[in-house]
Amino acid sequence: AQSVTQLGSHVSVSEGALVLLRCNYSSSVPPYLFWYVQYPNQGLQLLLKYTSAATLVKGINGFEAEFKKSETSFHLTKPSAHMSDAAEYFCAVSKNQAGTALIFGKGTTLSVSS
Amino acid sequence: IAGITQAPTSQILAAGRRMTLRCTQDMRHNAMYWYRQDLGLGLRLIHYSNTAGTTGKGEVPDGYSVSRANTDDFPLTLASAVPSQTSVYFCASRAGGGTGELFFGEGSRLTVL
Numbered sequence: 001a002q003s004v005t006q007l008g009s010h011v012s013v014s015e016g017a018l019v020l021l022r023c024n025y026s027s028s029v030p031p032y033l034f035w036y037v038q039y040p041n042q043g044l045q046l047l048l049k050y051t052s053a054a055t056l057v058k059g060i061n062g063f064e065a066e067f068k069k070s071e072t073s074f075h076l077t078k079p080s081a082h083m084s085d086a087a088e089y090f091c092a093v094s095k096n097q098a099g100t101a102l103i104f105g106k107g108t109t110l111s112v113s114s
Numbered sequence: 115i116a117g118i119t120q121a122p123t124s125q126i127l128a129a130g131r132r133m134t135l136r137c138t139q140d141m142r143h144n145a146m147y148w149y150r151q152d153l154g155l156g157l158r159l160i161h162y163s164n165t166a167g168t169t170g171k172g173e174v175p176d177g178y179s180v181s182r183a184n185t186d187d188f189p190l191t192l193a194s195a196v197p198s199q200t201s202v203y204f205c206a207s208r209a210g211g212g213t214g215e216l217f218f219g220e221g222s223r224l225t226v227l
Binding site for chain 1: 118147149154155156157158159162172204206215216218219220221
């Protein structure tokens, strides 16, 4: 079975500070990993995905994530937070299999203060 | 490109009533999914369909049913709504292959009183 654990339901940073959102996964097969962002009253939007190519993945809006198999982690980072980054972030895992659903973590709410 | 369209966007429903949430995609994706989002619980899979004519149960299927008569439409039905089904419901589709991302609709906010 696959699962995802997001450490910290709420993270607060100052504008310009480093953003680090933690995600650990469990998977019996090589996983595909995703980060999604959700702005208030909207659907989920893909930030980036890992699909067994480069372990450091760059996404939209300056975010990146590094797949570390030894640590079973896929943490999301951004060097300098912006007020517009305030949102809810979801890590998700799936198998390498057509039609497989994504399994989501419980989400981390990012707050950015000026 | 519209992507995924969900309707209604919001609905208040009396307990015991029947309700169908509609979902239509124009991307010709084979796989479609229904998730519910609840505070502190993230997104949980209700039902899925890997291709037209087939459906399967997810993590929380009780009280819900789906059908997939064609590629584009994937309605979710609550036969007799209960207050615990108050939630935000998201429909999603996925392109072929395991690397494909999910594309989400804007969600349907359902309140059962």
